[in-house]
Amino acid sequence: MQEQAEKSAGQAESVFAVQVAAMRLESQDVLSIELRHIEDRGLPPASPGAHVGVRLADGVTRPYSVVSGEEGIYVLAVKRETDSRGGSAYVHDRLRVGDVIQVTAPRNQFALADHDGPSLLIAGGIGITPLLPMARALDREGRPWRLHYTASNATVAPFARELQQLGKRVHLHSSASAGRIDLSALVADAEPGTHFYCCGPAGMLDAFVEATRDIEPARVHMERFGAAAPPPDAGSFELRLVKSGRSVMVGPEVSTLDALLQAGVNVDYSCRQGICGSCEVGVLQGIPEHRDEILTEAERKSNKTMMVCCSRACSPTLVLDL
Ligand code: FES
Structure with a gap:
């Protein structure tokens, strides 16, 4: 995985006080929040694929991908998790426009690779958040790309409207009616030299790893939210x-x-x-x-x-x- 860190690992992170400037319900369970620097200075640019840490009232920092972060303003999207330890429930139920919170400087371990070949972006559910800015950037730069986005009901999925505005390179799949997309077939049909990017639920990422097993690692990029489960044979x-x-x-x-x-x-x-x-x-x-x-x-x-x-x-x- 090519890695590009806005802040390199181990470095003390800067923290910014930001104000919630706007909130919007993107789907039934996904809320987007727009954050601006409290002193109205621009926030440092967050490249496509970057995430920031949001410090919430319980003192714990949660990482969220930056859906839009190149204009000095961050837009994040937060899905209400049923097993939330408090982070997503806090954002949905208590955070309001005008509130001031803290965010860490952006980091990017899921950056677009520097290459001329095609890019195939694969997203599942809330995993669209790092891939939407990637699709926008590739489109803006005139680079060849396609995006496959799976959600339970893709037509009302978060950011479906923005994605559809990007045209025919975006393929929406509703898993509730059509089941899982065949990642092996997508990878097998890709043009030579394609770079593959995936972010989504654990099952999708496991299928992606399997589908790209024979692809050189430098062309395979993924972001896994949620730590991998401890191996079943974990020892002491x-x-x-x-x-x-x-x-x-x-x-x-x-x-x-x-x-x-x-x-x-x-x-x-x-x-x-x-x-x-x-x-x-x-x-x-x-x-x-x-x-x-x-x-x-x-x-x-x-x-x-x-x-x-x-x-x-x-x-x-x-x-x-x-
Ligand atoms: S607590 Fe975030 S990397 Fe360990």
């Missing part, structure tokens, strides 16, 4: 914390972050999904099993840091800079 491992001299065991059912928090170790975190970088911790010895969406391939191989919210260990012991 030990954390040795050099600063405190403590040892913490991580069992198969618990995340590294939760084991640390349960042991009373103070660790920063926000998204718990391996996409914000807040929980990055230095690794002094041992080999992490990286499960985040942030570190580059080179950073993973160096094993110098890990995201403890989602990553585990390949070695029996990890020595952490904590």
